[in-house]
Amino acid sequence: MTVEGYDPRAFPPFAVTVDLAVFTVRDGELHVLLIERGAEPYKGAWALPGGFILPRESAGQAARRELAEETGLSAGTVAGLHLEQLRTYSDPDRDPRMRVVSVAYTALVPDLPEPRGGGDAAHARWVPHGSQGRLAFDHERILADAHERVGAKLEYTGLATAFCPAEFTLGELRQVYETVWGVELDRPNFRRKVLTTPGFVEAVEGGARLTGGRGKPAALYRAGPANALHPPLLRPEGRHST
Amino acid sequence: MTVEGYDPRAFPPFAVTVDLAVFTVRDGELHVLLIERGAEPYKGAWALPGGFILPRESAGQAARRELAEETGLSAGTVAGLHLEQLRTYSDPDRDPRMRVVSVAYTALVPDLPEPRGGGDAAHARWVPHGSQGRLAFDHERILADAHERVGAKLEYTGLATAFCPAEFTLGELRQVYETVWGVELDRPNFRRKVLTTPGFVEAVEGGARLTGGRGKPAALYRAGPANALHPPLLRPEGRHST
DNA sequence: GCCTTTATAGTCATAGTGACTCTAAAAGAA
DNA sequence: TTCTTTTAGAGTCACTATGACTATAAAGGC
Numbered sequence: 440m441t442v443e444g445y446d447p448r449a450f451p452p453f454a455v456t457v458d459l460a461v462f463t464v465r466d467g468e469l470h471v472l473l474i475e476r477g478a479e480p481y482k483g484a485w486a487l488p489g490g491f492i493l494p495r496e497s498a499g500q501a502a503r504r505e506l507a508e509e510t511g512l513s514a515g516t517v518a519g520l521h522l523e524q525l526r527t528y529s530d531p532d533r534d535p536r537m538r539v540v541s542v543a544y545t546a547l548v549p550d551l552p553e554p555r556g557g558g559d560a561a562h563a564r565w566v567p568h569g570s571q572g573r574l575a576f577d578h579e580r581i582l583a584d585a586h587e588r589v590g591a592k593l594e595y596t597g598l599a600t601a602f603c604p605a606e607f608t609l610g611e612l613r614q615v616y617e618t619v620w621g622v623e624l625d626r627p628n629f630r631r632k633v634l635t636t637p638g639f640v641e642a643v644e645g646g647a648r649l650t651g652g653r654g655k656p657a658a659l660y661r662a663g664p665a666n667a668l669h670p671p672l673l674r675p676e677g678r679h680s681t
Numbered sequence: 682m683t684v685e686g687y688d689p690r691a692f693p694p695f696a697v698t699v700d701l702a703v704f705t706v707r708d709g710e711l712h713v714l715l716i717e718r719g720a721e722p723y724k725g726a727w728a729l730p731g732g733f734i735l736p737r738e739s740a741g742q743a744a745r746r747e748l749a750e751e752t753g754l755s756a757g758t759v760a761g762l763h764l765e766q767l768r769t770y771s772d773p774d775r776d777p778r779m780r781v782v783s784v785a786y787t788a789l790v791p792d793l794p795e796p797r798g799g800g801d802a803a804h805a806r807w808v809p810h811g812s813q814g815r816l817a818f819d820h821e822r823i824l825a826d827a828h829e830r831v832g833a834k835l836e837y838t839g840l841a842t843a844f845c846p847a848e849f850t851l852g853e854l855r856q857v858y859e860t861v862w863g864v865e866l867d868r869p870n871f872r873r874k875v876l877t878t879p880g881f882v883e884a885v886e887g888g889a890r891l892t893g894g895r896g897k898p899a900a901l902y903r904a905g906p907a908n909a910l911h912p913p914l915l916r917p918e919g920r921h922s923t
Numbered sequence: 924g925c926c927t928t929t930a931t932a933g934t935c936a937t938a939g940t941g942a943c944t945c946t947a948a949a950a951g952a953a
Numbered sequence: 954t955t956c957t958t959t960t961a962g963a964g965t966c967a968c969t970a971t972g973a974c975t976a977t978a979a980a981g982g983c
Contacts, residue, residue, distance in 0.1 A: 451736040452694035455771075455782050494693045494780065498771035527769040527784045529697075529740035538736065540697050540782070542769045595837075610929070628972065630931070635970090654929025655979040670970070673912065852960070870941065872962065877939090896960025897948040912939070 454539045457502045458489035458578065460525065460585030461510075461546040462568070462619075464602050469568040469618045471582060472554065474509060480535050481575035487582065488563065489541065499524065502544040509563050510554045521547045521601035525585050533577045545585045547601040590619050595671035597639050600662035606643050608657035609633060620674055632672055638665025696781045699744045700731035700820065702767065702827030703752075703788040704810070704861075706844050711810040711860045713824060714796065716751060722777050723817035729824065730805065731783065741766065744786040751805050752796045763789045763843035767827050775819045787827045789843040832861050837913035839881050842904035848885050850899035851875060862916055874914055880907025 461472035473485040488509040492501040499522065507517040525543040533539065554563035568586065573579065592598045599615040600607070613629045616622075633639050640660040647656040703714035715727040730751040734743040741764065749759040767785040775781065796805035810828065815821065834840045841857040842849070855871045858864075875881050882902040889898040 450696040450733050453697045453734070453782075454692040455695045455697065491692050492695070492771065492782075495773050497773060498769060498782070524768050526766050527740060529734065529784065531737050531739060540695075540734075540740070540784075542771065542782075608930085625972070625974090626929080627931070627933085627974085632971080653927080653981065655931080657930055670915065671913070673971095675972090850961085867941070867943090868960080869943085869962070869964085873964095874940080895950065895958080897962080899961055915940095917941090 451538070454537060455492050455498075456489055456539055456541045457492060457498055457505060458487045458528075458541050458543045458581055459502055459506055459509075459546055460487055460543065460582050461506065461548060462585070462589060462602070463548045463550055463565065464615055464618050465550050465565060467614055467618060469586075470565040471568050471571060472510065473564055473566045473571060473574070475562040475564075476575055484573070484575040485566070485571060486575035487543075487578045492542075498542040499544070502542075502546075506546055510551065512551070521598065525581070525588055528577055528581060530577065541581075543581045543585065545588060547589065547598065549602060549604045586619075590674070593619055594673055595668055597662060597665055597668060600640070603662075606648075606659045606661050608648055608659060609640075610657055612640070612660070616672075622675055624675075636665070636668050636670075636672070638663040639668060693780070696779060697734050697740075698731055698781055698783045699734060699740055699747060700729045700770075700783050700785045700823055701744055701748055701751075701788055702729055702785065702824050703748065703790060704827070704831060704844070705790045705792055705807065706857055706860050707792050707807060709856055709860060711828075712807040713810050713813060714752065715806055715808045715813060715816070717804040717806075718817055726815070726817040727808070727813060728817035729785075729820045734784075740784040741786070744784075744788075748788060752793065754793070763840065767823070767830055770819055770823060772819065783823075785823045785827065787830060789831065789840065791844060791846045828861075832916070835861055836915055837910055839904060839907055839910060842882070845904075848890075848901045848903050850890055850901060851882075852899055854882070854902070858914075864917055866917075878907070878910050878912075878914070880905040881910060 459472070463470050463472075472488060474488050476482055476484050476486050488505060490501070490505045490508075492498055496504070502522055502524075503514075503517055506512070506520070506522070507514050510517075523545050525545045527540060527542045529540045531538060533541070553565070568582075571582070574582065589598070593616055599612055599619075602615045602619075603611055609630050610626075612633065613624055613626065616629070617624055641663045643659040643661055648659055701714070705712050705714075714730060716730050718724055718726050718728050730747055732743070732747045732750075734740055738746070744764055744766075745759050748754070748762070748764070749756050752759075765787050767787045769782060769784045771782045773780060775783070795807070810824075813824070816824065831840070835858055841854055841861075844857045844861075845853055851872050852868075854875065855866055855868065858871070859866055883905045885901040885903055890901055
């Protein structure tokens with residue numbers, strides 16, 4: 440049971456941190472937010488943003504605070520972003536200095552301005568996913584888990600809209616799927632599927648947007664009320680993992 | 682970033698525990714393993730089994746160790762059980778005495794003997810899910826999250842076989858779905874779906890088993906190699922949450 | 924004007940599924 | 954024994970969802 444026979448010195452003390460895998464779609468490519476470490480160990484290496492949980496904070500609050508600090512976004516903007524707990528990493532040797540348990544979060548954001556690199560992050564950058572090279576600690580593993588989770592959640596939730604601005608075209612939404620899954624989707628079929636899935640998207644009345652100056656203007660949509668898609672929008676070829 | 686500017690006293694110390702939501706199907710009913718607390722706070726209340734992570738343990742190792750201690754199962758048996766990290770609970774006030782972050786795990790077990798209540802658990806019992814009343818700490822929330830997660834995973838993974846012994850009938854497997862989801866499934870349709878989903882189950886050659894002495898003997902199957910079901914076996918009526 | 928690009932409207936064949944009916948093989952009751 | 958009950962398992966039918974298409978519309982660049 441939790442904390443049987445209580446004694447302040449009877450439990451092994453741990454440091455608890457949050458790490459964030461922040462994804463965005465930029466120019467049709469999936470990008471991850473990374474920071475460059477300014478101290479040992481792994482000095483100069485790239486790592487996921489993150490930091491300690493404060494004494495009166497939940498892990499979720501810490502994640503949102505760190506995200507605001509490292510991206511330079513206002514607290515109000517960060518409050519509206521999609522942030523989701525991924526899992527907790529607790530290998531005793533994951534940090535060479537001491538026992539650190541880290542609660543990892545995944546954030547999905549629409550295309551944002553270049554991060555300011557505030558907080559203790561010497562440099563923060565959007566890095567194309569796949570070209571990030573080796574990361575500090577077990578952050579490669581965390582990033583891989585986060586990518587897999589995001590890909591899976593696109594199938595059965597309306598999460599893809601979190602990568603888009605408030606109003607978006609179906610082409611932009613389709614590009615999110617193609618970018619995260621690394622596949623090409625048939626345009627008419629994707630359109631049919633999205634529009635017939637109840638609650639996925641809602642049409643914006645007057646709207647129409649030129650898509651980068653090319654092609655016919657597209658109607659605008661906003662995220663619908665559904666958080667689960669029925670039936671799901673499954674990846675082609677069925678490569679899952681879970 | 683994780684543990685910038687290291688100083689042993691610079692980080693807020695946390696206690697880190699694991700909590701377990703252990704499910705089994707007994708007599709066609711979903712049961713949860715609960716222990717009765719022997720100390721304040723919540724003395725006498727029922728709670729999820731769990732305990733501290735030791736200094737050289739990962740959270741997963743701690744979960745497996747605690748499960749063995751509280752159920753009285755051998756380490757070998759516990760090693761074969763399905764154990765999966767659920768999520769981490771970190772509300773600063775979730776434990777009234779001190780700051781405790783808990784990594785929750787979900788375990789799915791076939792019908793087991795009554796637990797011995799070893800370890801520090803005064804009493805351990807299988808309690809029918811839904812009749813457990815109020816639990817200590819935030820364990821009701823953890824249990825609800827675990828149930829929702831298990832229900833969702835039955836849809837797109839072969840997880841249901843973890844509730845069954847090594848060899849099982851399709852009727853037993855169907856009962857797992859019906860019990861966890863709380864619905865009735867059409868027998869022929871369920872059978873067709875399971876048998877046509879590649880890798881879900883494999884026929885056991887000679888086998889056949891009387892199902893509680895009633896009805897025609899059923900063929901035996903074992904869990905197949907697939908960990909993901911394609912296409913998924915969706916709940917009727919599409920009530921998800923995610 | 925034409926060409927390219929993207930959006931959007933359809934068509935058609937097929938796989939998957941829900942709602943069924945029907946038969947087989949066991950135990951227990953009369 | 955025969956009849957009833959129970960569960961396994963085979964099979965049918967209609968409808969939905971989907972993959973693979975074709976075709977048209979509306980923009981910019983040339």
